[in-house]
Amino acid sequence: MFEKKGRTLLAKRKTLGTIETRITKKNRKMKGTMERHSLLQLGQLSKLSFDNLPPSNVASSAFQGLLDSESSELRNQLGGSVDADADWGEKEFILSQDFFCTPDYITPDNQNLMSSLDISKDHSPCPRSPVKLNTVKSKRCRQDSFTMKTSNSTWSSKYRVDEQENDDSDTDEIMVDKLQANPIERTGYVSQTAVALRCRAMPPPCFKNPYVTNESETASDPFGYQRSKCASFLPSSIGGDGLSRYLTDFHEIQQIGAGNFSRVFKVLKRIDGCLYAVKHSTRKLCLESERRKAMMEVQALAALGFHENVVGYYSSWFENEQLYIQLELCDHSLSKKSSLKISEREILVIMHQIAKALQFVHEKGIAHLDVKPDNIYIKNGVCKLGDFGCATRLDKSLPVEEGDARYMPQEILNENYEHLDKVDIFSLGVTVYELIRGSPLTESRNRSLNIKEGKLPLLPGHSLQLQQLLKTMMDRDPTRRPSARELMDHPMFDRIRG
Ligand SMILES: Nc1ncnc2c1ncn2[C@@H]1O[C@H](COP(=O)(O)OP(=O)(O)OP(=O)(O)O)[C@@H](O)[C@H]1O
Numbered sequence: 001m002f003e004k005k006g007r008t009l010l011a012k013r014k015t016l017g018t019i020e021t022r023i024t025k026k027n028r029k030m031k032g033t034m035e036r037h038s039l040l041q042l043g044q045l046s047k048l049s050f051d052n053l054p055p056s057n058v059a060s061s062a063f064q065g066l067l068d069s070e071s072s073e074l075r076n077q078l079g080g081s082v083d084a085d086a087d088w089g090e091k092e093f094i095l096s097q098d099f100f101c102t103p104d105y106i107t108p109d110n111q112n113l114m115s116s117l118d119i120s121k122d123h124s125p126c127p128r129s130p131v132k133l134n135t136v137k138s139k140r141c142r143q144d145s146f147t148m149k150t151s152n153s154t155w156s157s158k159y160r161v162d163e164q165e166n167d168d169s170d171t172d173e174i175m176v177d178k179l180q181a182n183p184i185e186r187t188g189y190v191s192q193t194a195v196a197l198r199c200r201a202m203p204p205p206c207f208k209n210p211y212v213t214n215e216s217e218t219a220s221d222p223f224g225y226q227r228s229k230c231a232s233f234l235p236s237s238i239g240g241d242g243l244s245r246y247l248t249d250f251h252e253i254q255q256i257g258a259g260n261f262s263r264v265f266k267v268l269k270r271i272d273g274c275l276y277a278v279k280h281s282t283r284k285l286c287l288e289s290e291r292r293k294a295m296m297e298v299q300a301l302a303a304l305g306f307h308e309n310v311v312g313y314y315s316s317w318f319e320n321e322q323l324y325i326q327l328e329l330c331d332h333s334l335s336k337k338s339s340l341k342i343s344e345r346e347i348l349v350i351m352h353q354i355a356k357a358l359q360f361v362h363e364k365g366i367a368h369l370d371v372k373p374d375n376i377y378i379k380n381g382v383c384k385l386g387d388f389g390c391a392t393r394l395d396k397s398l399p400v401e402e403g404d405a406r407y408m409p410q411e412i413l414n415e416n417y418e419h420l421d422k423v424d425i426f427s428l429g430v431t432v433y434e435l436i437r438g439s440p441l442t443e444s445r446n447r448s449l450n451i452k453e454g455k456l457p458l459l460p461g462h463s464l465q466l467q468q469l470l471k472t473m474m475d476r477d478p479t480r481r482p483s484a485r486e487l488m489d490h491p492m493f494d495r496i497r498g
């Protein structure tokens with residue numbers, strides 16, 4: 001197989017009309033070292049293989065980039081002193097090899113060249129893919145379907161990048177799973193090493209962000225298909241080099257918070273010398289379904305992008321079966337303030353800023369679903385909405401997992417998800433009510449029931465206008481609650497506007 005491939009490549013060069021001189025060079029260069037051979041196998045194969053593919057083939061060019069970079073990396077490792085002329089000569093030598101044997105992991109599955117090869121003559125022990133011969137056009141089966149039932153929802157693998165949908169180039173159609181009945185090919189030897197090498201050569205997978213609806217904001221994953229052959233696609237432990245990214249990249253200063261599911265640390269990033277918050281899950285996320293669910297928080301943050309009243313998101317990764325999230329560092333959460341008396345002016349500022357955050361979030365088609373003092377952080381006097389662990393899509397295309405029940409309206413407890421944006425407005429109302437009261441809401445059933453019924457006790461010392469607004473925000477009927485935009489434009493905020 002590879003002997004034939006070597007010849008095919010040579011033939012292609014011949015058409016350029018320069019083969020004789022190269023053959024002479026070949027003889028001179030026969031004494032090249034093994035290291036050079038491997039270097040040139042990588043570099044030259046990538047060039048020849050991909051020069052013949054259409055320029056529009058994104059996957060191919062990306063793959064060539066990978067090979068080029070691997071080639072130059074190898075070159076560096078070998079001393080990087082192969083001069084241009086010698087390099088050219090060496091390439092000719094390699095091209096002329098009748099034993100041109102390339103491990104499968106650097107050979108893209110989707111090479112048109114491959115289809116003309118006579119596989120029956122392949123007696124070489126080189127590892128090869130079991131699924132690329134006699135290929136036919138067909139739909140691929142997903143290999144990673146998973147289902148996780150929550151109380152009211154089903155999580156499915158549809159959130160993964162659908163490689164069939166996103167990757168529809170000609171060459172991709174050649175890479176299909178179906179083998180036509182051919183016993184020799186079916187039982188074809190596949191070395192475990194080849195699989196391992198393929199996995200090593202592939203960067204980690206890309207996932208479709210379920211919070212992003214605009215297709216132009218997402219990119220397809222050119223390696224998706226090849227990667228799907230690797231057993232596990234969601235890394236759960238530390239990196240392949242055995243190092244902790246957290247400890248390598250950050251210096252931990254102190255713990256600054258803890259939630260039901262996570263701990264948050266103030267850290268110094270070693271490389272840029274800046275302070276951040278890093279939040280990581282307390283529980284090990286052993287199941288892939290758990291990891292996917294945890295990822296929803298970072299996917300929501302990433303889909304949202306920057307807003308001055310939303311906590312900034314920098315990066316995330318899995319380590320030791322925990323999800324780590326690097327965030328903008330804030331001073332403290334609003335719950336710290338709820339034990340203090342706050343002036344009405346301060347209340348209005350907080351309300352207005354969180355209304356702005358909610359308007360931004362809702363405009364992106366997302367509902368937060370866990371607005372409460374614990375999840376509102378203050379940084380330099382500015383309020384930032386954080387903890388997007390319950391965020392979902394307003395169009396109900398994602399499962400709904402409601403947040404802290406004390407701040408949830410009745411309709412959500414009744415599993416009515418028609419007006420998810422108004423759930424956030426209700427929760428903001430309860431949050432403000434708690435701030436005015438000056439003590440955290442107890443679990444007291446009666447009191448919380450009264451609030452959910454829209455029965456708000458009088459708040460002495462506060463304007464009727466504010467009390468009236470709070471009452472509307474906590475109306476039992478979600479349609480009567482103001483939207484975030486209407487809230488922001490409320491005349492009451494004229495008092496704090498410039
Ligand atoms: N970026 C940040 N800057 C400063 N403090 C933070 C930051 N993120 C979180 N915290 C602190 O850590 C606490 C827990 O964080 P967070 O609410 O995100 O965790 P959680 O486990 O998702 O919480 P919950 O129990 O509400 O689900 C927050 O209440 C806050 O005090």
Ligand SMILES: [Mg+2]
Pocket residue numbers: 259374375387
């Ligand atoms: Mg929280």
